[in-house]
Amino acid sequence: MAMDQLDGNLIDTDVLVVGGGSGGLMAALSAKRHGRPGTRVTLVDSWLIGRTGHTAFSNAWTIVALPGDDIDGILHEIVAGNDGIADQELVRQSLIDSHARLKDFEAMGMHFHRDEEGRYKRRPTRGLDLARVMYPEGGGLEFAWKQRLACEREGVQLIDRLFITGLMRGATGDRIVGAVGINSRTGEFNVIKARSTIVATNAITFRSGFVRDITGTGTLLAYRAGATLRNAEFSYVRPGTPKFYFEGITFAIQEGASWVNAKGEAFMQSYEPEWGDEADVPRIARAMAMENRKGNTPLYLDMSAIPEHLREYFIQSKVRWMDNFFRKLGDEAKTDMFGKTPYYALNQMTKMGIRTGADCRSDVPGLLSAGLAQAGCANHFAGFHIGLCVGNGWIAGRSAVEDLDAAPPPALDQAEVRALHAETRAPLNDQAKAESDRILRDLQAVMFAYDIGILKREDRLQEAAEKVTALSDEFKNIAAPHTHELVRMKETEAMLLAARFILGASLYRTESRLSHFREDHDQRDDANWLVWVDVAQGGNGPAFSKTPIPTPYCSVVLPRRKPSRLAARQSVGGV
Amino acid sequence: MIENIELEKCTGCGICDVVCPADVIHMEPQPVASEIDGLRQVKLLPVIKFREHCITCFSCEIFCPEHIVDVHPSVKNRPRPW
Numbered sequence: 165m166a167m168d169q170l171d172g173n174l175i176d177t178d179v180l181v182v183g184g185g186s187g188g189l190m191a192a193l194s195a196k197r198h199g200r201p202g203t204r205v206t207l208v209d210s211w212l213i214g215r216t217g218h219t220a221f222s223n224a225w226t227i228v229a230l231p232g233d234d235i236d237g238i239l240h241e242i243v244a245g246n247d248g249i250a251d252q253e254l255v256r257q258s259l260i261d262s263h264a265r266l267k268d269f270e271a272m273g274m275h276f277h278r279d280e281e282g283r284y285k286r287r288p289t290r291g292l293d294l295a296r297v298m299y300p301e302g303g304g305l306e307f308a309w310k311q312r313l314a315c316e317r318e319g320v321q322l323i324d325r326l327f328i329t330g331l332m333r334g335a336t337g338d339r340i341v342g343a344v345g346i347n348s349r350t351g352e353f354n355v356i357k358a359r360s361t362i363v364a365t366n367a368i369t370f371r372s373g374f375v376r377d378i379t380g381t382g383t384l385l386a387y388r389a390g391a392t393l394r395n396a397e398f399s400y401v402r403p404g405t406p407k408f409y410f411e412g413i414t415f416a417i418q419e420g421a422s423w424v425n426a427k428g429e430a431f432m433q434s435y436e437p438e439w440g441d442e443a444d445v446p447r448i449a450r451a452m453a454m455e456n457r458k459g460n461t462p463l464y465l466d467m468s469a470i471p472e473h474l475r476e477y478f479i480q481s482k483v484r485w486m487d488n489f490f491r492k493l494g495d496e497a498k499t500d501m502f503g504k505t506p507y508y509a510l511n512q513m514t515k516m517g518i519r520t521g522a523d524c525r526s527d528v529p530g531l532l533s534a535g536l537a538q539a540g541c542a543n544h545f546a547g548f549h550i551g552l553c554v555g556n557g558w559i560a561g562r563s564a565v566e567d568l569d570a571a572p573p574p575a576l577d578q579a580e581v582r583a584l585h586a587e588t589r590a591p592l593n594d595q596a597k598a599e600s601d602r603i604l605r606d607l608q609a610v611m612f613a614y615d616i617g618i619l620k621r622e623d624r625l626q627e628a629a630e631k632v633t634a635l636s637d638e639f640k641n642i643a644a645p646h647t648h649e650l651v652r653m654k655e656t657e658a659m660l661l662a663a664r665f666i667l668g669a670s671l672y673r674t675e676s677r678l679s680h681f682r683e684d685h686d687q688r689d690d691a692n693w694l695v696w697v698d699v700a701q702g703g704n705g706p707a708f709s710k711t712p713i714p715t716p717y718c719s720v721v722l723p724r725r726k727p728s729r730l731a732a733r734q735s736v737g738g739v
Numbered sequence: 740m741i742e743n744i745e746l747e748k749c750t751g752c753g754i755c756d757v758v759c760p761a762d763v764i765h766m767e768p769q770p771v772a773s774e775i776d777g778l779r780q781v782k783l784l785p786v787i788k789f790r791e792h793c794i795t796c797f798s799c800e801i802f803c804p805e806h807i808v809d810v811h812p813s814v815k816n817r818p819r820p821w
Contacts, residue, residue, distance in 0.1 A: 216760030221796055305801075348762065372818050406817035456821045485797040492812040509820050601791075605816070614820035648762050648789060 172353030180358035184209030187535020187553035188364035189311040194561025214312030224307035227551035248720030253522035258555020297547030303483035340530035341574035351647035360564035364535035379655035394539035396669035398515035420469035425460035446679035449509035462506030524560035534560035596643035745807035755799035
């Protein structure tokens with residue numbers, strides 16, 4: 165049979181990094197720098213490393229602790245702000261390393277904003293008093309591209325347009341020995357043999373976020389290869405409008421914007437008396453959902469308190485694609501953004517990731533994880549997504565090369581490679597119609613309903629799980645007429661599996677915490693639930709379990725206090 | 740969503756294809772007026788192959804050296820919670 169005929173490339177490397185955002189880029193660079201001379205590092209991405217993916221389209225805000233900053237205080241804020249769901253060891257190490265990474269970025273030619281006296285300009289991030297974010301000129305596009313160029317200079321092998329479709333366990337079956345994938349344009353098959361493999365493919369988004377090319381399939385490949393996943397019950401739900409992208413909500417609120425309902429009432433104060441509009445993003449989302457239930461929608465972001473000159477600032481985004489966006493919307497952006505357009509609580513991505521230790525090693529030998537594919541933190545703070553990716557990328561790269569000497573030479577398994585090749589290509593049928601979009605739309609409708617994704621309850625979660633099962637069954641009957649659809653099908657397949665874990669973990673955690681709000685268990689319960697919820701392959705499908713969260717450095721609660729106003733929290737510092 | 744590429748001004752550099760994160764634009768050989776009678780001449784030009792999958796990231800427009808790509812700032816088909 166033609167399917168059995170192997171045709172493609174075999175690439176041999178020491179460290180394979182899958183995913184070209186800041187987690188993967190830093191992991192590759194770190195592996196190169198920590199490895200002995202001659203260590204081979206290969207970085208692959210399904211599109212263009214440094215130009216596609218979440219980092220490239222972000223504003224690249226990153227939390228940096230400058231010398232003299234209170235690292236333990238910042239750690240405490242982050243841990244408490246995440247309702248305890250954080251790997252304290254990993255977050256702390258990322259903060260400690262952040263100043264050295266800043267210097268690395270500057271050596272790559274990046275410029276971080278400074279005042280007239282040359283001190284770094286820093287901004288506060290939502291609801292936190294000690295943490296400060298820094299932002300490079302040129303936003304994520306420059307941030308990611310300069311990291312790509314650094315990887316090139318330092319000898320990392322970069323392979324664009326390689327979509328990974330499976331991880332290999334090799335001849336001995338006891339460790340990961342690389343991955344297989346296809347060229348995302350031509351479909352050409354590739355096998356990459358590696359001694360350490362780092363998965364850094366971001367989180368699953370269900371194509372809902374502002375960057376809809378992020379599909380996070382690597383996380384699910386890791387699960388299939390035996391890794392445990394974590395934090396599936398949490399998601400990054402943030403206020404937004406389907407009409408346009410507005411990344412400046414944190415800034416706007418700091419400058420005096422507030423959420424109002426259809427009656428013109430500023431509603432946040434009644435849900436979050438102490439924090440009001442500066443509450444954490446999931447709490448704003450929850451309040452919005454409750455306002456919807458009360459019939460108080462549409463909801464608006466009232467920016468009338470913001471002076472005209474600052475409004476201009478929001479439109480003139482530092483992110484190039486967003487700048488294009490607002491410029492082209494013209495007056496519509498100004499009038500709608502500042503009061504007319506209804507906002508929703510929009511689900512951007514799941515916070516599910518691969519369970520690792522603070523060293524970024526997974527439970528499966530030879531498999532590590534970095535970026536948001538790693539389940540280090542369920543954070544919702546502007547600046548911490550990238551901060552954590554940079555931090556855990558650096559750690560993952562170092563751990564990967566530390567493993568090289570001890571790891572046995574990888575031995576491929578012919579039968580496994582053939583099976584993965586057949587599995588990868590199985591849906592191809594040039595007579596078929598492309599139908600995965602239809603299933604995706606149905607899946608989105610199930611997962612993003614506010615009373616499933618934001619206000620959760622047992623009976624509704626179970627009903628949603630049945631719908632996802634039905635969609636998964638329907639998915640088995642579709643095929644792909646070309647490589648474009650084959651890639652999209654693989655992504656949709658991963659989303660269906662992720663949906664199953666999200667609903668399963670949401671049913672499992674019978675309390676409320678962070679973005680996980682159970683109406684039928686509406687209190688946070690530290691006595692029983694200061695745990696991570698893990699999912700791994702069991703005898704009868706996915707098995708959920710609890711892992712207590714260690715608290716070596718700080719408590720998971722912070723004395724609540726009114727955040728100081730923005731003017732008092734603007735700061736400069738460091739060199 | 741991507742609206743148009745002014746093909747008559749296109750040099751065929753292929754940057755729009757390379758930077759697209761959603762595989763929307765494909766460079767494909769297109770027939771063009773031939774320099775020599777009797778010979779078929781083709782040129783690699785961008786084709787908007789999967790417009791419905793455009794994510795409105797503006798990359799093609801931003802990086803086009805000829806400034807001939809037009810992306811409309813409308814965002815369609817985003818799931819809503821209510």
